[in-house]
Amino acid sequence: MENKYTYIEAFQELKQIVAAIESGHSNVDDLAAQIKRAAELIQVCKAKLTASEKEVEQLIMQLQASSQTEST
Template identity: 45%
Template sequence: METNLTYSEAMKQLEEISRNISSGELDVDQLASKLKQAKELVEFCKQKLQAVEADVNQILSADQQ
């Protein structure tokens, strides 16, 4: 996976994978590869969201002090 990937780019890649799977364009070998890639992208997005949530919580708690 790209090291400089953004959340938006990861979501676009996930959308593309979803379209490919839904359309039936992929053979069995491609399907396995794309599902693995999708799993990695989902994990990346989860980590990004958790990091943003932590940042927001830190900012909000600093404002309350």
């Protein structure tokens, strides 16, 4: 699945799918497709969160390295 969604877009669509399933307004014929789509959206969200976490970790390491060189 192409990762063309923002985290917010993917999460909002995922919430809509969950709400439809929980409300009982999903018919049995569409349930499998909704669950498959939800799984895809979860992967998008997970990838975005992982990428953000790595970026934050790199920024923290850069800040720590910068503060260590300034204090010497």
